[in-house]
Amino acid sequence: MVDHPENQDFEEVARSFAALWQALAAAGPGRRRSLVDQVRDALDRGEDRLAGHDMTIVANTFVLEAVVHEGTSTRIHRARHRDLDSLHAIKTLRPDQADDPVARNLLLREARIGGGIRHPNVVATETLLRLADGRPALVLEWIDRSLADLARETPLSVNDITHIVAAILTGLDAIHAAGFVHGDLSLSNLRYRDGDLSRLKIGDFGIALETGRRHRDLDIAFAGPPRFAPPEQLAGLALDGRSDLHAAGLILSMLLDHCRETGAMVERLRELAAILARPEPQERPENAKAALHLLGGLGKENPS
Structure with a gap:
């Protein structure tokens, strides 16, 4: 009877596995856990090398x-x-x-x-x-979707936009309450999953500032996307929560350009966008809570 190479390979693997198992069994309980982790790590890396490329594993996890x-x-x-x-x-x-x-x-x-x-x-x-x-x-x-993806792919409804703006302002309220200005709001930094825009999340605190500070204080000559940055940020001045509201207003205005609906509510949202993005900080709502109050009143009367 011919012994196929596949059988010989399996027998060699089985012998090696048995020897490995004996070595693990001989180790104490504490040492065994560490050895098992090392074996798993070696197998993971080895399997990937067999596929022709290296695997990068961070913190063995x-x-x-x-x-x-x-x-x-x-x-x-x-x-x-x-x-x-x-x-x-x-x-x-x-x-x-x-x-x-x-x-x-x-x-x-x-x-x-x-x-x-x-x-x-x-x-x-x-x-x-x-x-x-x-x-x-x-x-x-990990959140795989951004507003940049959404704006490219499909027209938005008034309901979509209202949920998005409410989520942005609510997230900003939490950030400002912690004593920080985000300073980098953009479509790509606004993330969501499973189509649930009401649970949209603000990400990327790479250039966030303590309220009242300037980016030059962190050795950053310029920071933030020019498209959404408020005048005071472009001028290198100190920022506060109203700076983020300016960016939120510009984002709202852009979203409305992708709105598939028309009517009074769209116009009221445009008015809110203009209020949030006023050039001078003192002309904007005092904080994100005040902006949320304006948003909540849009169905009843015009913002002021």
Whole structure:
């Protein structure tokens, strides 16, 4: 009877597995757990190498699956938890920025700010890890959709836009209550999942400021998307919550350009957008709560 190569391979694997099992069984309970984790790690890495590419595993827990965004100093990966199979975003410094103290301090600062704000309309900061080369790695809630995606794909209803603006203002209220100005509102930083716009979340605290500070205080010459930045931010002045309201007004105006409906409610929303985006901070609503009050009254009367 001919012994097929497949059978020989299986017998060799079986012998190796039996020897491995004996070695694990001989270890004490505490040591055994560590050895099992090391074996799993080696198998995970080895399987990927057999497929022709290397796998990057962070903190023996997260597998980096893809780069989903690259900025001037940071990179964001989609990552999968090895045990829970859950998706996460991991934000870290680009390799060429690993030794930049300003970029490193900003990412650590982002972790501290985001970690201190827990709210349904704010992207959750889960933890901070280190890559093997020492770069900090910020683990964030994974949310695959942004308003930029939505605006490109489909016209919006008044109901959609109202839910979006309410979520933005509610999230801003939580951020401002924690003592910070977001400073970087944009369509790509407003995330949602499963089509639920009422639970839209504000993400990316990379250039957030304590209320009353300027970006130059953080060694940032210019910060924020010019399209949505208020005049005081463009001028390098101190910011407060009203600066974020200006950006929210510009975003509302843009969303209305994608609205498939017409009528009185659309015009009232346009009036609200103009109020939020007034050039001078003192001309805008006092805070996000006041802006929410204006939004809530749109069905009854014009904002003022």
